[in-house]
Amino acid sequence: MVESVEGHRLKLLEYEAKEYFRRHGIPTPQGRMVTTPREARDYTAELGKPVVIKVQLPVGGRGKAGGVRFADTPEEAAEAADALLGMRIKGLTVEKLYVEEKLSIVNEIYLGVTVDRRNKAYVVLASSEGGMDIEEVAAKTPERIVRHLVDPINGLRSYHANLVAKRLGYGGRKMLQFAAVIESLCELALEMDAELTEINPLAEVGDGFTAADARLNVDNNALFRHRELEERLLESYRGELTEREMEAKSQGLTYVELDGNIGIIGNGAGLTMATLDTVMLQGGRAANFLDLGGGATPERIGEAAKFVLGDERTRALFVNVLGGITRCDHAAEGIVAARRELGVEKPIVVRMMGTNEEEGRKILNEAGVETLGSMEEAAKLAVKLAEAS
Amino acid sequence: MTRFIDKDTRVLVQGITGSQGAFHTRLMREYGTRVVAGTVPGRGGQTIEGLPVYDTVVEAKESHGVDASIIFVPAPYALDAALESVEEGIDPVVVITEGMPVRDSVELMARARLSGTTVVGPNTPGLIKAGECKMGIMPAQVFKKGEVGVISRSGTLFYEIAAHITRVGLGQSTCVGLGGDPVVGLDYVNVLRWFEEDPETEAVALIGEIGGDAEERAAAFIGDGGFTKPVAAYVAGRAAVPGKRMGHAGAIIQGSSGTAESKMNALRDAGVDVGELPGQVAESLKELL
Known part of the structure; x- marks a missing residue:
């Protein structure tokens, strides 16, 4: 099974990832990022050979979506670029293209480095099934994947890389060339705090190997070591996050949009997830997941409540607070303030327990907001109110 | 490790002068934890909370x-702080810090494994031995000394279930927050092994969530007879959407793996009483004991 830590990263685009690849000595075809048909034509003329033109988007499956084209001449390249620019793929508009020399590929391999949660180590994954989604290979033909756990203390040594190459059927000079790519990719993964870096496919060409595609997803938590990437963060969420999720992110809220009509706010990821589950079991559907985290101030809670109440799909709001570092009276103040400011009449159900629970309930009850002590009862009420409103 | 913590454990707080560090040092001491000192590079010679x-x-x-x-230092310095304690043979090392880079966690766990140190976390609420020692940020009032060991990946859901356990008239022995990050020091199996030997633990509440396969491995361990005391479980995230990270870095369904259903089924197959709602865990335990 391929266990990675995907879900917590900054996704670089192919052309950006290839920049890092080059700096780490990983062979890549000649290529350039362009934003106009004219640039595509000029670069193709400069190369003087057939090219492949690929859309640059932070989503997978671009080939199937028609986002990859071939061109033999500069004019054809301009035409292809013209067709691709402005195209919509998975809700995103194509603004950037990567023009690259067309390769004569002998064989395609998969090579990736990710983090193995279970073994608490980086793992090198290589497969003869290049071009295919590795998750799919892992599910259907796991025997075609070669795995090597990288010793966190000693790192990946040359002989480890040689063995991976050997297991994939390469010997002699080809083995050494492939092993060099493995070593470089592993070095890049560690240096860049990659939660996943992938070459799919790594193309075997006449005289060696070259990265036909490139993926580099950087651990968000490590951006303090990669300041040059910090401003890329919000941009990288395009295509993954909805508009509301983007807006929430810019406000610093941990928010996931769902398709129901009951707004959910909880403190702590586990509790908030359990709140969604409880609402579901009561026959309701959550409009969102919003985790306040620990120790939220009244202002913060107010902002969160305003954000969720402001969603036109939200017909009732269910706030579930377990007081610990977060104080129930703070939650109550925030909710009351949000309601007052928005002037909305949407029903609100609050379940609170723990630190300053009494004070919190008093504030809410005085403002006419219903409070309950049981999560299940509160969920039931929220579902009923959402249906009635 | 022969024990996690108890009333005699001498506790050091790393990052004691920060707002979280100072605040929780006070609460831990109020609970009875024997906090002996704190560290902050550059602040030697000062006193805080006496x-x-x-x-x-x-x-x-x-x-x-x-x-x-117990470590409260900001994420960029957490690895350094934790290694400092690991090198000094301090055990356990509890990393409360949220947002530690995975590469740092990988290195920390490897070093800790070499020296046989138990690391709890990162991104954990910590651990508590009810009535004796609290090394964490959990609200003290929900715990009562008793017979149930609690293991959880999340924080507030763990307090929720601990509160239910107390309310039905039971109590807790030791509770361990594993942490919500993808790479953490302890998994369920490590703690179940320990609870199997712990004379004060008569049953276990296992609180899981989507992502990874730690719950499935716990189920296999229980199913194979590795843990013989009664277990009641709850797994959060049935309503979660694949591919979306639900708050915790580690809580994400990838393709078809890591779903709540898969975890619940695995635990049920192993004979664990799996609740539909968090509150049912305490009810089940009451019946089991």
Whole structure:
């Protein structure tokens, strides 16, 4: 099974990832990022050979979506670029293209480095099934994947890389060339705090190997070591996050949009997830997941409540607070303030327990907001109110 | 490790002068935890909450003797702080810090494995031995000394279920927050092994969530007879959407793996009583005991 830590990263685009690849000595075809048909034509003329033109988007499956084209001449390249620019793929508009020399590929391999949660180590994954989604290979033909756990203390040594190459059927000079790519990719993964870096496919060409595609997803938590990437963060969420999720992110809220009509706010990821589950079991559907985290101030809670109440799909709001570092009276103040400011009449159900629970309930009850002590009862009420409103 | 923590454990707080560090030092001491000192590089010689602050762990250890450490330092410095304690043979090392880079966690766990140190977290609420020692940020009022061991990846859901356990008239022995990050020091199996030997633990509440396969591995361990006391479980995230990270870095369904259903089924197959709602865990335990 391929266990990675995907879900917590900054996704670089192919052309950006290839920049890092080059700096780490990983062979890549000649290529350039362009934003106009004219640039595509000029670069193709400069190369003087057939090219492949690929859309640059932070989503997978671009080939199937028609986002990859071939061109033999500069004019054809301009035409292809013209067709691709402005195209919509998975809700995103194509603004950037990567023009690259067309390769004569002998064989395609998969090579990736990710983090193995279970073994608490980086793992090198290589497969003869290049071009295919590795998750799919892992599910259907796991025997075609070669795995090597990288010793966190000693790192990946040359002989480890040689063995991976050997297991994939390469010997002699080809083995050494492939092993060099493995070593470089592993070095890049560690240096860049990659939660996943992938070459799919790594193309075997006449005289060696070259990265036909490139993926580099950087651990968000490590951006303090990669300041040059910090401003890329919000941009990288395009295509993954909805508009509301983007807006929430810019406000610093941990928010996931769902398709129901009951707004959910909880403190702590586990509790908030359990709140969604409880609402579901009561026959309701959550409009969102919003985790306040620990120790939220009244202002913060107010902002969160305003954000969720402001969603036109939200017909009732269910706030579930377990007081610990977060104080129930703070939650109550925030909710009351949000309601007052928005002037909305949407029903609100609050379940609170723990630190300053009494004070919190008093504030809410005085403002006419219903409070309950049981999560299940509160969920039931929220579902009923959402249906009635 | 022969024990996690108890009333005699001498606790060091790394990052004691920060707002979280200072606040929780006070609460831990109010609970009865034997906090002996704190460290913050550059702040040696100061006192906080009446406790001496040292620049280094070595100095704190020389002056007081330190058994366990709890870390509140910001993520960029957490690896350094944790390694400092690991090198000094302090055990366990509890990393409360949220947002630690995975690469740092990988290195920390490897170093800790070499020296046989137990690391709890990162991104954990910590651990508590009810009525004796609290090394964490959990609200003390929900715990009561008793017979149920609790293991959880999340924080507030763990407090929720602990509160239910107390309310039905049971109590907790030791509770361990594993942490919500993808790479953490302890998994369910490590703690179940320990609970199997712990005479004070008669049953276990296992609180899981989507992502990874730690719950499935716990189920396999229980199913194979590795843990013989009664277990009741709850798994959060049935309503979660694949591919979306639900708050915790580690809580994400990838393709078809890591779903709540898969975890619940695995646990049920192993004979674990799996609740549909968090509150059912305490009810089940009451029946099982």
